[in-house]
Structures are given as C-alpha cells and as structure tokens.
Amino acid sequence: MKNQIEIVLKNGIRDVEAEKIAAEAKNFLDIDTGVMKTGKIYNVTYQLTEAEIAEFAQKGLCDSIIHDVYINKLFSDSKFKSFILVAKLPGVTDDEGISAQKTLNDILGKEIDTNTQHIYTDAIYYIENQLSQEQLQLIAEKLLGNKLIHHLEYGEFTGSIDYVPEVRIDSSEQVKQIDIDLEDEELLQLSQNMLLSLNLEEMQAVKAHYLDSETKKLRQQVGLPLQPTDCELEVIAQTWSEHCKHKEFAATINYVNHETGEKEEIDSLFKTYIKRSTEIIQKRLQKAGNNWLLKVFNDNAGVVKIDDDSVFVWKVETHNSPSAIDPYGGAITGILGNNRDPLGTGIGGGKLLFNTNVLCFGPPDYDKPLLAGQLHPKRIFAGVRHGIEDGGNKSGIPTVNGSIVFDERYSGKPLVYCGTGGVMPAKFAGVNSWEKNISAGDLIIMAGGRVGKDGIHGATFSSAEIDENSPQSAVQIGSPITQKLLSDFLHEAARKGLIKCSTDNGAGGLSSSVGELATISGGADINLEKVPLKYANLKPWEIFISESQERMTLVVQPQKLAELQQLAASREVELSNIGVFTDHGYLNVKYENETIAYLNMEFLHDGVPKKYMPAEWHQPQLSEPKLEKDLDYNQILTQLMGSLNICSREQVIRQYDHEVKGKTVIKPLMGDDGKAPQDAAVMRLNFDSYQGLAISNGIIPRYGDIDAYQMSAGAFDEAIRQIIAVGGKLPDLNDKNSRFWTVNDNFCVPDSFYDPQKNPDGKLKLAKLVQMNKALFDMAIFYNIPMTSGKDSMKNDFKAGDVKISIPPTILYSMVAKLPDVRKTITSDFKQAGDLIFQIGKTYNELGGSEFYQLFDELGQNVPQVRMQNAKKVYEKMMQANDEHLLESAHDISDGGLAVALTESAFTKGMGIDISIPANSDLSETAWLFAESHSRFVISVKPENKRKLELLFQTDCCYLGKVTSDGKIKIANNNKKLIDLPVSQLKQAWDEGLNR
C-alpha cells in the first residue's frame, strides 16, 4: 500500500528547471518540446492515515507560496501531450526521500524508522509537444537520466505512475565453498566468473595457499572446510586488487632504452623513485634538524607540520572508471570518498579546508560515433561538474583550485582527480593526532551510512577495462549530507578523545578498512550480522566488501564506547559495534556465529605474487612543421584565447563555492570584475593569523607525445612556478619555521602490460611511465620537495568490441606550500596603467607540443625542456623581488605562451598593454609569442622600481613595455606591429570558448 504526493509549481511561477531542459533539448538534441513543466512525486510506503498524509504533504513538502499539492492523484493537464518519469532504480541513494522521512517524523511526532527507505522520490516532466518515442527516449536518456541508475518511463501520460523501487532480495544460501583445486584454465575461468580480476599467477598462489598442509591443518582446527569460502576469495581479490595493492607500481620492470642502449632492472617504481626520493629528502631534513615531514605513505594521507599546534593532511585521488559510466555519481562519490582520506588519517576528525579538482575530458564538440556504453564527452563534463559542485558545496568545503584538460583520447575514460586538504590539531586529548595506535581488545565500530549492494566489486572493476557489460552495482551516488553529519561528529569525538583512530571505508569496504587496520594490532574478530543494512538478505560476503558510502571504521577503547554512542545519538549518526581487534594473526569473520572467513594476515597482505613487466623506449620520429610565412597574429591570438585548453573556466568556477569558510585569499578569478585567471590558490589557515597555504596543480599530458620525461618534469615545474608566481618560497632545509612543501603525485596511464595481441605497444607505454617516474625523482630531490601521498590508476582504456580508446600517459602533481603571510601574495592581473611589464626567465625555440601548433594540428619536436638549475635561480630571484615589494603582478607563462599570459594579465577593468618583443634570427616571432618554455613569468613593476628589478634579475629579465589604460593589446616586434586588438574582443573569445 502506498500513498503518492505530487508537488508542482503553481501557475504563474517561473519553472526555471523546465526552461533549462527545454533549452537543452533544443540546443543539444534539436528537439522542440514546447513548454515544459516539472513535478516531484513522493511515494510513501509508511502506513499512514489519510489525515496524516494530508498534514505531511501540506506542512512538510509544500511551499505554500509557490506550490500546488496533489495527493493520490497526479497533476495532469491536456495541454501537455507527453511526459517523462525519472525514478531511481532499487537501492540507488535517495537523499530527498530520507530527508522527507525525517521531516515526516518531526511533523507527526511519531517514532518511525528513518534509517531505511520508505519514501521514494521521482521527478516527472510534462511536455507540451507530442514527441515520438525516439525523441522522448533521447531526452530521457541523454538529458535527464542514466539507465544504470534510473528507471525511465515516457510517452503519453495516463495520469498514474505505479513504479516504486523497493528493494527485494530473495534469501538464499548464505555461504558457499568454492573448489580451488583446479587446472590453470579453470582457475582463470573461476576468476572471471566471480569477477575477482585475479590473473593466473595470483589464482595459483591462492590455490597453493589452500593446498598447503599448514593451512589445511589450521582450517580443520577451527572447523572450516578445506576449500575457500566465497567470502575468503572475495576478500583476497579485494586486497590483491590493483586498486589496493598497486601491483604494477610494485612490479619488477626490465627497462631498455633503445636510444641510449641503457638497460636496467627496476625493483618497483614506487620504491625506486617515489618512496626513495622522499626518503632522501627526509634524511636531509633530519640532518638539518628540521623535521616537518610527519607521516608519509603509510596512512590514508600524508601529514606535515604547520606549527606546534597544528598539522596539515592532504590527499589527491582519482575516480575515473565510475565517472565514465555515471559522471555525476562517479564525481560526487570521488570527492566525498577523497574527503574521507584526510578525515580518516591518524586519529582522524580533522577539519577539511579545501578541495581541488583536475579533470581531463574529450572535447565537448566530439563528433565521432559513440561506442557501446560510451557517453558523450559533453555529458561527462556536465555530470562531473555537477558532482563536484554538490560534493564540495553541500559539504561546506571550498573548491579553490583546479584545471580542465581537453584531449580526444580522454573521450572513453575521463580523468577525475579529486584533492582535499585538512588541518588537525597537533594533539587530540594529549595524543599526537597523526598517529594510528591499535591494541588487541580495541573495538571495531562502524559509523555513518548503512550497507547495501552499492559498489560491490568496485575495486576490482576499476582495475579492469570497462565494457558494455560492466556490472550495475559499480555505480554509487554519494550523500554529502550523511557525510557532513559524520564528519562533524568525528571532529567532536576526536576532540573529546573518544576515538583511538579511524579510517575510511572506501574501495573494498569493511574487508579493506578492517583488514588494513588489523595489520596494526595483528588480527581482528568481526561479526557481520551486527552491520546495519539498507535492506534485508545481503549475503555475508556482500556485507563485508560492499562499498556503500559515507562510512568510516573507528577504533574505540571499550571504556569509551558508552560516551561515544551517546554523542553519536545526539548527532544522529548511526554507530554499530561489529567486532574487536586482536593479535592472533588472523582476519576472523563470523556471521551469526558461523565462521565465514579465516585468513592469515601475512598471506592476505604479503602473499600476492610479484609482477614482471617489460618496458622498451624508442624515440618517436618527429620533426618541426613548416608553417606559412605571413601569419595573422591577431587571428591566431584570438583563436588561442578561445581554444579549449586556454579559454575561460568561469562558468565552471562560479558554480563551485570557492570561498565558504571565509579563508580564500587568492581565488581562481580575481581583479576588478572577477575575470582575471590566477595561478595557485591561496588560503589562510585561521582568523587570528595571516599564516596560509598556496595550492597548485601541474599537468601537461600532450608533451608526453614527444617526451614523457620532459612532460613529467614540466608538470612538476609548472606546479612549483604557480606557487612562486603567487609569492611562495622554495623549501629551505635550514628554515626552522616548518616551511613545508608537499606533493601528491597521481599517475593515470593506459594499460601498459605488454601483450602481443591485446596490447602490442605495452612496452613503449610502460617505458613512458618509467621516464615519468625518473623525472619525478630528479625534480623532487633537486628542489627538496617530497611526495607525501599519491595514487596510480593503471587501466585507463575504454573498450567496446575490438575498439579501444586509451588515454595518453598522464601525471598530475598537486602541490601545497606553506606561506608565512598571505598579505604578501601576488595576483596575476595588472594593477595600474603606467606600470612596466617584464618577462622573467628565458624563451627558447620550444614550440613542440604547444597550443599554438595544436591550432595547425601539428605536434612538432622541440618540446619545452626543464632546466632546473636555471629555473631555481630565477625562482630565488622572484622570491627576493617579492621580499623587496617589487612585484605588482606575476603570472605564470604556460599554455599558449607569452602572448596568452600577457592578455590574461590585462583581464581587469580597462587595462591594456603596449609592448615590443626583441625577436631576431635566434628566436622567431612565433617562438617569442607562443613557445611554452618553462620557468617563466609575466610581471609588472612600478616605473620607479625598474632599475632595482633589472639589477636583481640581470639577464633573467626582459623589458617588454607598459601597462596602458586604453584596453588594447598591442604587441610589436621591434617596430613591426604584430598584434593590435581590443582586450574586450580577446576576452569575448576567451569567455565563449567552452560553448561548443
């Protein structure tokens, strides 16, 4: 029995949502809907009286100023010839339904169950024009819903909707034993059938473990069958997944460089380059008696010291595969999941300070036929953007920095990098906040959302290529409100000393969070029947590996449990006591007193066989293009300003709250009318000091087509120079004020495991990954800038039948540096007419991989080289110039080169420039204007400071000309006019670049 309430806007109230959809149908699908009207349907399955339903509808759901209410009779009007219903599939997050349940509880004052779903919400769209089924299907599937998570109905409206997505699961056999004593082919078949994503060597290792006489003896002792249970295999597969174990970054690689003839065996990219570079820096810091590097690599996020009272903790992750199939759900789950990493580091319960997002998409005007299961890049862009908006805004975390990269090779799998920084007090109730201590006897407490089928096989799924049969349970939708309650609660609990430590329940769910924590104490006993469920009849193994979101695992001393439970109840956060940590060496999982998994911790965490991978580097045969002699630079600059990788991100930025918390000092857009794009973001840490942070991201995948080493080194340099541009200072081992720099490295690469049929160029791809790592190592130890956390995502290929779309090997360096005083920072925009403009750093004949060549569909050969010695010298002079208050503005020169950086610096009211470049036979006009040589800036100074600046920079600066007030970009070569355009025209091209 259900009651149905529908809320629609009164006549005369503008339906902006309906207008937006009608416009999108027209613009994107060329369908004329006529007038549209939206409605919201609440399907209520509680047993309520007629009067109660009416009271709930009127008081609880209806806004009397704008709404009409319909009860058990839906709105219908002959004016509307068609309709589309978007309902959720069973088990899909329905926050609005839950909120309605809570308000029902408040209004009726009844004690009703609000933890499981009893109110289901649908969106209904009424359409004036009589559209064909095909047209309605297009609107339903391309604009309004996603078949993976939505139930869609459309056609002519009959006046009733019967669908209610109640979850019903038949109870069946609880625990299965799986025969593992199989031949190789059958082992592989088993891995495939169970979606374990384990290869033959791994399956053989599992088999060997179970056939081992010691294992057999032990299993007999505890009364377990000799064959593995389904739960055990699932836990092993989760723990050994690429996502959790990073098997390829741990693999032994045979690397051959055919250019230099050099051969080497690399024992783990992670150990050799990432971890080792940080260890070297850590030793140097220790030697200098300066230890701000508190925690690296062995928790959910790295931790550095801000001062004696507080520490900074941060993490950048990817959520690519889920975003490819459900962009909104993938992105929001990504951002919320990533929030839980800093939140669950050490004791946990820090305050989250900011989010950053770097996104790689196919071009919005992609016009190739879509493959089965592939979503159009424009749709992915829109969904991901919306997910980041809700994930950040609804959590009250400002999204302060980011980047969007367009390349056709991201059309199959987009990259969605989510980063979050937070601050913890140095101590919670007298204990170092960043440490994770667990002893036998501590309780395992699950906090937050309930468990359903969500995301089962998420970890293993993201480790395999996506195809049209990807399982539906891989899609999850985050609930920012559930998480906000959880994170507020966690902060209070940590402050009161009620939790010993905590961790996120992410990939692999409880199996992974408890499994990892149990390595600290040396074992755990878990009772799965104590886990609260969203709906009945989940199998025990499903409960254990489910990735239902917004959950954390807390470690609690028994004597503190009562107080913690009281606090949780008053904050409306559900807690459940699901077991105890032990030191017996096993992960011991029970369901209603039956042992369903009993796994040796050592085997589970260290038993995965090592991978061996071949890498071979061949230099690509490239050359510089021959372009026509007389280029129209006015036209080229206008085109560049509007090109996808350069144009304005304002429409995206403004939909992210980038200043909640009131601490954002350099926002993504600044200047008189908020149009000038900035380099790094700057935030202050609190309201009673001006201490702060600069936050930047470096990413330039297209350079990797020429030289993967230079691409990686260049991205590292880009992240550094953005921080230098805003007034940051390079690390100094001897600075005792914890002037920290911290990096999250994030590798996203296509499948790089060589296979003669399936992946013939695997060796080359892996060689690129090796080179990217070598660059990371060289840059890190040169600057003493350590990696404190990171992530790799190894299978970024979209497959449909025989067609494969692979991303280019991509590395993102996300950096944070401490700033002693945010008032001394610098923005990119020119401040006053009459100021003098300089280029800092040197331009080389380096147009390879440039946005300029991209306009001509050329790649070129001369990719920008990182010259770290020179760069460091330039950066140190920039630091000194800022100390001497010489810099009125500073803008990093990157995509599009000098001409673009100059133009962007003039995006503040009324400004213009009148400059001249000294091109000659050594360096052409085009290279001067558009080369993307690294380690350069456009700066402006007061006229009276010209001499001081020139004395300081010597040959590292080049005087270009003046800031003007005529709103024009005038660039000459000596006396020859190259560019003469109104800023307004360039700004318009820049503003409209994404509208395609």
Place this chain on the structure above:
Amino acid sequence: MKEVKAIVVTGFGINCEEEMAAAYKLAGAKAEVVHLNDIFAGNVNIQEYDILNFPGGFSFGDDLGSGKVLANKMKYRKLKNGYTFLDEINKFVAAGKYILGVCNGFQFLVKMGLLPNINGNIEQEVTLTRNNSAKFEDRWVYLKVNSNSKTPFLKGIETIFMPVRHGEGKLIVKNQELKTAIQQENLNCLTYCTQQGEITSQYPANPNGSDMDCAALTDKTGQILGMMPHPEAYLSLYNNPNWPALKRKDPQISEDGEGLQIFKNIVEKIRGNYGNN
C-alpha cells in the same frame, strides 16, 4: 562592560558556523557554536544569549527546498521543556533580542514565517527559490542599503560589497499587497545594485531575479535580519577579489572587510542597550 553573547547554531549540514563565530569575535563579542540538537536536548538555552545566528550551508542538503526541513523541525519538534524551537524564538524576540540568518539561515527564516511577518502571525509570506539562471553561483555583488530601514545591523552603511553563494536566492512575495507592505515598511533592507550604486534587475549584478531586486529582509522591529549575501565571508580585506589592486591604490587601506561592519553594528547596539538599562 557586560559581555555581548552570540550563539551560532550548527548541525544537519549548516557549514558557515566557523566564520560566523569569527565575525562576532572580531566584532568584540563572545561567540559560541552550538549544535541544534544540544538546544533540543535542553543542554543549551538560547535565552541566555543576545544574538541568535543561523549561518549558511545546506541544511538537509536543500532537500524539499532550501531551509524547508529545518523550518519544519523548528516548528513542530518539541524541545525537552515541551516547547518548540519556534516558541523559544518568539520568547527571544519578545525580550528585544536579535536574530541574523544568512543564506540558508535566511531561507529558513522565511520558510518559518519569521520574515517578513507583515501580518504578525508567523505564516509564510514570501519564499526563496531557484535562481533564474537555474544555477548555484558564487559571485560578488554590490548592495544598496534601504536608508529608511530600521535594522541596527545596517546602521551607517550605504552600499556594501559581498559574495552571494546560492542556487535558491530568488525572492518571491506571495502577492502584490504584501509586496507593497514590505516596501512601505522598508523591510526590503538590501537591494542588488551596480558598482555605481544603481538598483538593477540585470543579471549578473542581480544574481537571481528576486522580486524588488531584494537581497535581504527584516521584520517590522528590525530585530530579525535575513540576507542572501554573506557578510561573514568578508571579514578581512583579503577576502575581496580585488584586494591587491585596492591595496595598491591605498596602501593604508583598512585590513577589515566591509562585512565585519554589520557584526560590529549589532554588537555595539546591544552594548548600548545594556548601557541604557
């Protein structure tokens, strides 16, 4: 001198409580951030404070319309003492005390019927709903203060620059009669305007398409103020998106943000009230 005490409520997705509390501290008052459930449980009594603050955020994720679920909770759920939160608010206002709601706090106040409350019966008279752009937007706007407004919060301010950060900030008034009454009583205390101070309905200077280009309302007493823009997001000069240029123009410029004045005004007013007692 008697201490001015501000209570800043939080919980359920409210997320601007920290900067709101900072605002009062910077303005010289004492500020406490209190979870709403601690008030419902009777652990904290709002009557012990001078100013009750509803900060911005996304209470209950804006589900069912911004501020709606929270408004229902305040109207219908009973505190430990048997009264509703709304009863407590009425008592608070009757004692001559002040209430500020910003963004989600404003949305909640209008849905409760506390603003503008022309008819004095605490029935909803206006609403705040989806922006005409159909988007959430974070942008800085110029606002003109209604010079006839009674509210002490805005005393001495003519125009003010602040960020809006909302998707549901369009004010719709129930009918023309109420609209006229709001204008006659000067309850529309802040209006979107251009940089030059001219009132405008043009997007984006008016970011949402509000009736009367209105960005904030008070009740007739001026004790209750609700506003879409965020004064607590402009406590410092360094919040202004153009601060480096302003500092270049005037190296001696104050390091206070314009939003701080609103908090200073109300703290000063309460101090004055105490002085008069």
